[in-house]
Amino acid sequence: xxxxxxxxxxxxxxxxxxxxxxxxxxxxxxxxxxxxxxxxxxxxxxxxxxxxxxxxxxxxxxxxxxxxxxxxxxxxxxxxxxxxxxxxxxxxxxxxxxxxxxxxxxxxxxxxxxxxxxxxxxxxxxxxxxxxxxxxxxxxxxxxxxxxxxxxxxxxxxxxxxxxxxxxxxxxxxxxxxxxxxxxxxxxxxxxxxxxxxxxxxxxxxxxxxxxxxxxxxxxxxxxxxxxxxxxxxxxxxxxxxxxxxxxxxxxxxxxxxxxxxxxxxxxxxxxxxxxxxxxxxxxxxxxxxxxxxxxxxxxx
Amino acid sequence: xxxxxxxxxxxxxxxxxxxxxxxxxxxxxxxxxxxxxxxxxxxxxxxxxxxxxxxxxxxxxxxxxxxxxxxxxxxxxxxxxxxxxxxxxxxxxxxxxxxxxxxxxxxxxxxxxxxxxxxxxxxxxxxxxxxxxxxxxxxxxxxxxxxxxxxxxxxxxxxxxxxxxxxxxxxxxxxxxxxxxxxxxxxxxxxxxxxxxxxxxxxxxxxxxxxxxxxxxxxxxxxxxxxxxxxxxxxxxxxxxxxxxxxxxxxxxxxxxxxxxxxxxxxxxxxxxxxxxxxx
Numbered sequence: 001x002x003x004x005x006x007x008x009x010x011x012x013x014x015x016x017x018x019x020x021x022x023x024x025x026x027x028x029x030x031x032x033x034x035x036x037x038x039x040x041x042x043x044x045x046x047x048x049x050x051x052x053x054x055x056x057x058x059x060x061x062x063x064x065x066x067x068x069x070x071x072x073x074x075x076x077x078x079x080x081x082x083x084x085x086x087x088x089x090x091x092x093x094x095x096x097x098x099x100x101x102x103x104x105x106x107x108x109x110x111x112x113x114x115x116x117x118x119x120x121x122x123x124x125x126x127x128x129x130x131x132x133x134x135x136x137x138x139x140x141x142x143x144x145x146x147x148x149x150x151x152x153x154x155x156x157x158x159x160x161x162x163x164x165x166x167x168x169x170x171x172x173x174x175x176x177x178x179x180x181x182x183x184x185x186x187x188x189x190x191x192x193x194x195x196x197x198x199x200x201x202x203x204x205x206x207x208x209x210x211x212x213x214x215x216x217x218x219x220x221x222x223x224x225x226x227x228x229x230x231x232x233x234x235x236x237x238x239x240x241x242x243x244x245x246x247x248x249x250x251x252x253x254x255x256x257x258x259x260x261x262x263x264x265x266x267x268x269x270x271x272x273x274x275x276x277x278x279x280x281x282x283x284x285x286x287x288x289x290x291x292x293x294x295x296x297x298x299x300x301x
Numbered sequence: 302x303x304x305x306x307x308x309x310x311x312x313x314x315x316x317x318x319x320x321x322x323x324x325x326x327x328x329x330x331x332x333x334x335x336x337x338x339x340x341x342x343x344x345x346x347x348x349x350x351x352x353x354x355x356x357x358x359x360x361x362x363x364x365x366x367x368x369x370x371x372x373x374x375x376x377x378x379x380x381x382x383x384x385x386x387x388x389x390x391x392x393x394x395x396x397x398x399x400x401x402x403x404x405x406x407x408x409x410x411x412x413x414x415x416x417x418x419x420x421x422x423x424x425x426x427x428x429x430x431x432x433x434x435x436x437x438x439x440x441x442x443x444x445x446x447x448x449x450x451x452x453x454x455x456x457x458x459x460x461x462x463x464x465x466x467x468x469x470x471x472x473x474x475x476x477x478x479x480x481x482x483x484x485x486x487x488x489x490x491x492x493x494x495x496x497x498x499x500x501x502x503x504x505x506x507x508x509x510x511x512x513x514x515x516x517x518x519x520x521x522x523x524x525x526x527x528x529x530x531x532x533x534x535x536x537x538x539x540x541x542x543x544x545x546x547x548x549x550x551x552x553x554x555x556x557x558x559x560x561x562x563x564x565x566x567x568x569x570x571x572x573x574x575x576x577x578x579x580x581x
Contacts, residue, residue, distance in 0.1 A: 014483060014484050015405045015484055016405075016407065017484070018401070018405070018483075018484030018485065018488070019401050019405050019407055022397040022398055022400075022401050023398065023401060023413070025394075026394050026397075026398050026454060026459075027413070029394075029453065029454055030417065030454055030456075032435065032450075033432065033435075033450055033451045033453075033454065034420050034423075034428070034451075034454075034456075035416075035420070036431065036435065037428035037429075037431040037432040037435060037451075038420065038423065038427070038428045038431070039431075040428075040431035040434070040435075041427065041428045041429075041430055041431040044430065044431060098322075098325070101318060101321075101322065102322075108319075109319075109322075113322050113325075113326060115567060116326045116329050116330060117325065117326065117329055119329055119330065119333070119563065120329055120332075122509065122559050122562070122563050123556055123559050123560075124509075124512060124513035124515075124531060124559065125513065125515065126513075126515060126531045126532075126534050126535050126555070127534060127552045127555050127556050128332075130534060130535075130538050130548060130551075130552045131332045131333070131335075131336045131549075131552055132332065133538070134335075134336065134339065134545050134548065134549065135332060135335065137545070139350075140347075140348050140350060140352070140545070142335055142352055142354075145350075145351055145352050174328070174329070174332075177329075178329065231422065231424065232424075235424040235426045235427070237426060237515070237516050238515040238516065238531075238535075241515075241516075241519075241535070242535050242538065245535065245538070245539040246538060246539045246542040247542045247543075248542050248543065259426045259516070262426070262429075262430075263429075263516070263519075263520075266429075266430050266433075267433075267520055272430060272434075275430055276430050276431070279426070279427045279428065279429065279430055280427075282424075282426060282427040283423065283427040283428075286422060286423060286424065286427065287423075290422050
C-alpha cells in the first residue's frame, strides 16, 4: 500500500515539479497584479488618504456616506445608468433586427454585411472617439451638414450639455452594433432548420415564429450580450475622456460617468480612499451582474 | 399574371431590404472614409463650408506633420514593444497554466483555477487605484515594466487554453510519459503544436486588447516619451484641438495595425470573437 503510494508519487513527481515551476510565477504575479489590488482597493475604501499624508485613518463607511451626498457622484451614476441601458437596449434591438434579416433564407451577401458592420468594433476607443469628435464639430462637422440636407438645424452635439451624453451613446451603439449582430447571427444559425419547418407547417405566422421559437432559443445569447455589455458600459472611460478633453470637447459634468469621476477623484484631487470606495461600488455592480448571469445560465441547463 | 405580380413584389421587397442594409453599411464605413479624406486635405480645405468630401488637392503634409510635431514614431515603438511582450507572456502563461489545469491532477487545482476564472470578468478600472499604488512601491512609474505588469497574465487566456488542452486525448500524453518524456518536452512538443489555432486566436485577441489599453497607461505614464499610440493620439488631439487635418492623419496612422489585422484575418476575427466572447 505504502509502496504503491510511493511508486505513484515517484511516477508523478515530474508532473508536480512542472506544476510548481509553472504555477509559482503565475500565482505570484497574479496575486500582485490582481488579488492584492482588488482586495487593497476595497480596504482603502474604508480609509481617508490623500496619497502624500502618511496618516491614513480608518473612517468606516464615511466615504460611502459622503458619496451618496456628492452631487457629482450622483450625476456620474445617473449618466452611467442612462448610457449603459440606452446603448444596450438600442444596439441589441437593432442588432436583433439585422440578424433576423441577414439570416433569412437565400439572403445574399450576408457575410459581407456582417463583416462591414463588424469593422468599428475592431478599432480601439480612442481613434473612434477622435473621428466622431471631428464629425460632431458644431461649426465644421460633417454631421451638421448631413442633417442640414434633410432640413434640420445644426446641433452642438458635444458642446450642448443636453445632447452630449446622447452623442456618446450614438458612438457606443455604432461601435457595438456589429458585435451584437454577429453574435445574434450565430445564435440564429444554431437553431435547427426543422424547428422552422415544423412551425411553418403548423401555420405559424412570422410574429408567432419569433415569439415562440426564435426568442426563447436566443435567450442565452441575449442574456450573455446584455450582461457583458452592461459590465463594459459601466466601466466605460476612454471615449468619454477623449470626448471631454480639449476646447471642442463636451462639458465634463454633462458626460461624467462613474470611472471618469473615480479617475478625477483619485488622480486629479488625490482623494485615494474616496476614489477607492467608488471603485468598490463598480466592483460590486460587476459582481452582481456576473452572478445574475451565472444564476440564469444554471436555470437554462 | 398573379405569379408575375408576386415576383415583382418579392423583388421590390428584396431591393428595399438591401437598400436598408447598404445604408447601415455606409453608416459603419463613412466615418472612416471621412477621416481618411480629411487626413489628405490641405488645411484650407479641411475647414471649408459646405464640406467637400473628396480632397481636391490631396497632400501628405498632415502625415508629415504627425511625425514632426509629435513623436508618433516613438509611440508606435512603445506600443509595439509593449503589445509584443505582453502577447508573448500571455501566450506562455496561458498555455503552461492551461496545461497544468487541464491535465495534471493535484490538491487544490480546481480552487486555484476558479479563483483565476472568477476574477477574469473584473475590469481594471475597479482596482486601478491600488494597482497604481503597488507600481509606485516598485518605483516602476513611467517605465515599460510598469505599463506591462498588469498586462502579462490574462485569466481569460488561461481559461480558454485550458478548455482547448482539455480536449486533447490523455493517451497521447500518457504514451509520451511512459516513453520517459519530461513534462517540459510534453508541453513544448505535444501540447503547443496541438493547440496551434487556439494560440493564434488568443494571440490576436491579446494583441488587440493590449493595444487598446488606455486608462492604465494614462495613470502610469507621465512623460511624452513613454506614451503608447492610444495615449499619444488622445494627447495629440488635446494639444492640437482644431487642427483636424493633422488629427485625422494621426488617427489614420494609429488604426493601421488593427486594420491590417482585420484585412489579414477577416473571417477569422469575426469567428474568433464569437468563440472567445467580448471581454475587453
